[in-house]
Amino acid sequence: MIPLSWYIALSVLMFSIGVLGVLIRRNVIIIFMCIELILNSVNIAMVAFAHYLNSVRGQIFVLFIMTVAAAEAAIGLAIIIAMYRNKETLNTSDINIMKW
Amino acid sequence: MILQVAFIYFAAVTVFSALMVITRKNPVHCALYMLAVFTHVAGLFVLLDAEFVAAVQVLVYAGAILVLFLFVIMLFRGDGMKDKARFVSGWPIVAPIAIALMGLLMSILMHSGFSGAQGSYTIEAVRSAGNSQVIGMALYTDYLFPFEIASVILLVAMVGAIVLAKKKAD
Numbered sequence: 001m002i003p004l005s006w007y008i009a010l011s012v013l014m015f016s017i018g019v020l021g022v023l024i025r026r027n028v029i030i031i032f033m034c035i036e037l038i039l040n041s042v043n044i045a046m047v048a049f050a051h052y053l054n055s056v057r058g059q060i061f062v063l064f065i066m067t068v069a070a071a072e073a074a075i076g077l078a079i080i081i082a083m084y085r086n087k088e089t090l091n092t093s094d095i096n097i098m099k100w
Numbered sequence: 101m102i103l104q105v106a107f108i109y110f111a112a113v114t115v116f117s118a119l120m121v122i123t124r125k126n127p128v129h130c131a132l133y134m135l136a137v138f139t140h141v142a143g144l145f146v147l148l149d150a151e152f153v154a155a156v157q158v159l160v161y162a163g164a165i166l167v168l169f170l171f172v173i174m175l176f177r178g179d180g181m182k183d184k185a186r187f188v189s190g191w192p193i194v195a196p197i198a199i200a201l202m203g204l205l206m207s208i209l210m211h212s213g214f215s216g217a218q219g220s221y222t223i224e225a226v227r228s229a230g231n232s233q234v235i236g237m238a239l240y241t242d243y244l245f246p247f248e249i250a251s252v253i254l255l256v257a258m259v260g261a262i263v264l265a266k267k268k269a270d
Contacts, residue, residue, distance in 0.1 A: 002107050002147065008209050010111045010144075014118055016202035021122030023198060024191040029127050029173060033134050036165065037118055040141055043157075051148040055219030056226070056238050059153050063239070066160050067250040071257030073165045077172045078264035084176060085267075093188070 007048035014041035028080050028090045032073070039069045103147060110143045125186050127173045131166060138162045149223055152232045 014037060021034030043062045050058025084090060117136040124130050138161040145154035188194070226234050239247055 002103055004214055005210060006107060006111070007144070007148075008214075009206065010114065012202060012205045012209060013115055016198055016205070017115070017118040017122060019201060020195060020198035023194045024187045025122060026186060026188055027127060029169065030121070030130050033121055033130055033169065036134065036161070037121065037137065040137065040161070043153075044141060044144060047145055047148045047150045047153055049214070049216075051150065051223075052214065053216050053219055054222045056221045056234055057219070059150050059235055060238055060243050062150075062153050063156060063235075064246060064250055066156060067253060070160055070165055071253050073168055074257045074261040075264065077168060078261040081172065081175065081265045090176060 004048055004052045007044060011041045011045040011048070014038075014044065026091050026093055028083070028092060028095075029077075031092070032076055032080070035076075036069060036073065039065055107144070107147055110140045110147070114140045114144070128170070131169050131173060134169070135162055135166055138166065149226065150231065152235050 018034045018037035018041060021037065022031050025031050025034065043065055046058040046062050046065070048058075050056060080090070083095065087095060089095070114137055117133040117140070120133040121130045121137065124133065138157060142154040142157040142162075145151075145157060221234060
């Protein structure tokens with residue numbers, strides 16, 4: 001039997017890697033992938049808790065998280081395409097017209 | 101024993117591939133490492149007796165979202181980066197903050213006891229009824245309204261993506 005804390009530790013580790021990626025990368029697409037990493041780490045925690053509490057609720061929530069992730073990926077990539085059409089760049093350092 | 105070995109394998113590959121995603125330069129390589137992350141997370145779901153979620157993970161994440169990413173990457177000339185630096189200039193300052201966040205979350209979660217009300221879906225009960233059947237029953241009875249809202253979200257996302265990515269007719 002695998003302890004629940006192993007899954008939680010893995011989830012935290014993956015969440016932090018995702019946060020680190022969002023903070024340090026310049027490429028918008030890779031920042032987007034890191035958001036997917038963060039959502040996936042939450043899914044691991046959800047399913048792990050569902051398993052150890054004998055509940056099915058966590059698995060249902062994972063399905064909803066996946067729905068939102070798919071919607072978010074479609075909208076976000078469309079925004080990136082629209083942005084590239086206007087600015088010809090994916091670099092977050094070049095997207096600074098709102099910078100004060 | 102075999103379960104622990106399997107967990108360690110899946111966890112190690114997941115973490116390694118996640119680190120590769122945030123460090124590789126070429127977005128296509130990052131997308132392929134994401135594929136490794138998604139499939140190994142699906143393996144973890146199988147270890148947790150969540151076969152349906154594992155299948156949906158492979159279908160939706162590896163099958164749909166990742167292909168969408170690869171298609172969008174292919175639309176850009178080169179990698180779309182005029183400045184060749186892959187990290188922001190302040191990354192040596194930012195990285196310890198993320199590591200401190202990890203330490204904080206770890207210390208909070210490891211020192212809190214995970215106790216809660218035990219549900220009625222024990223592993224044996226779910227296995228005898230079938231994982232997909234149990235999820236389907238819960239989804240179409242207790243969670244029918246959220247399920248309908250999810251379908252509306254997908255419709256809005258579909259329309260929104262088409263409107264945003266379409267060229268202006270001029």
